[in-house]
Amino acid sequence: MSITSEQVLSVGDVAKRSGVAVSTVHFYERKGLIEGWRTSGNQRRYPRSILRRIAIIRIAQQAGIPLATIREHMKKMTNGPITAAQWNELSEAWRAQLNERITSLVQLRDRMETCIGCGCLSLGDCPLRNPEDALAAEGPGAHLLNS
Amino acid sequence: MSITSEQVLSVGDVAKRSGVAVSTVHFYERKGLIEGWRTSGNQRRYPRSILRRIAIIRIAQQAGIPLATIREHMKKMTNGPITAAQWNELSEAWRAQLNERITSLVQLRDRMETCIGCGCLSLGDCPLRNPEDALAAEGPGAHLLNS
DNA sequence: CCTTGACCTGAACTATGGTTGAGGTTGTAT
DNA sequence: ATACAACCTCAACCATAGTTCAGGTCAAGG
Incomplete structure (x- = not known):
């Protein structure tokens, strides 16, 4: 297990737990779909709530929503855990x-x-x-x- | 109206009547989705039945079938007008x-x-x-x- | 005859959603 | 201390489905 805790995830942890490739995590970050911070050594770190965000991105993609649109919708959300109200707003639009x-x-x-x-x-x-x-x-x- | 008759269509006629761009007709031909012949001056000519083929290509695309797959299915068909049996075979697969x-x-x-x-x-x-x-x-x- | 529009080819470019690789750095375990 | 895995960036590449452009040809009307 990596040194990253249950609460703080490296890019590799995120990839393993979310089921997407490391390169996809990089890609989503470049595209502004997800956000995290860096260690003093410039490595990516993410809160555990990033997993829900990625799950939501994949759901929206299955619904046929392009990433650019997903990003616009996600920008309205806070960085922390997603609330039921936020999820309702997103899913209404996508539904x-x-x-x-x-x-x-x-x-x-x-x-x-x-x-x-x-x-x-x-x-x-x-x-x-x-x-x-x-x-x-x-x-x-x-x-x-x-x- | 162009000199091409009701039975023989130029690439421009095909584009106008099928609703796709001339460049798309070129593209479909390059990809092996449609076929025609050339005049002595190297210009494309198509039978009227090409319109049905293009209509079918667009239908298959709406159904989410990639062009490569459409081509494979279409290869089984004759070049002339599509028969009901051929259409049944195609639509079965796509359905x-x-x-x-x-x-x-x-x-x-x-x-x-x-x-x-x-x-x-x-x-x-x-x-x-x-x-x-x-x-x-x-x-x-x-x-x-x-x- | 000559202009003009339609046509030709091939290459480059668009957008979407990523993946791959080169070359270099970080971090953890032994 | 050092090896090795995981990380970093940037650029190039992949597939899909076309569009655009440059430079040149063809054909029909006046």
Whole structure:
């Protein structure tokens, strides 16, 4: 065990306990997602609460939130342990985006299933086919359909 | 309108009608996702069915399938218009991955909602909190929790 | 004939989320 | 005291999914 106590963690301790690589801890610190302090010998030290922060970062990433957005949300929080109120604030914001992602994926799945059921690729009313046909019908103008 | 007919499309026609940029058509061709032929003057020409292929590529991307995987699946198809059977084969494969993504996002959302409801950040039984605590409880061994 | 827009290639650049390696320092155990 | 693991920085590199740009060619209309 390293000399770092239960309360103060080295970068290696953080990596082991959080499950991310040491290089990722460096990376998150460079990106302003986490913060710590340095020893007189310039080595990183973190409070134990950094583990919760990293867990939250990974959760947000699973929800599809980019790191830059996560950082903006996390900046509103204190450095110490995360309170329930802070967690509620974060998760509220992320839940909305998570729901959007889920909704659009479910819609896509449903449309794919409809398509399979109806064998509609040769028909004109396929919901998956329509985006393209709508364009073809409009002629050669600017279509702006990149989303 | 360009000289290219209803059946033969230039790269610009494809871009306009499919809604992707010309550079993206080039890119897809380089990556082996689409195929066409060249005029005597080395300009790209595509059959009209390329539009359906590009529509399918975008659908697969929305489902979270990486281009390399899309290419592998598309390689099994003929160059001409896509048949219902081919579409069924593709969508079967992608639906499975889409369902996995949806399932994991829904689980995440549900866990977040449970967390919000119970204010469990300070308790030991929070399903979102557990991954980290499990590690902390195990001590400093190798944890392999990167997934 | 000649201008102009669309096209060509190849290389470089963007952004995201990291990993890897070189070269040097710190810290702990023996 | 010294060896060895863990740490440091900075730069370069990886993959994914493209976009942009320079320098040159092609083709259609006036």
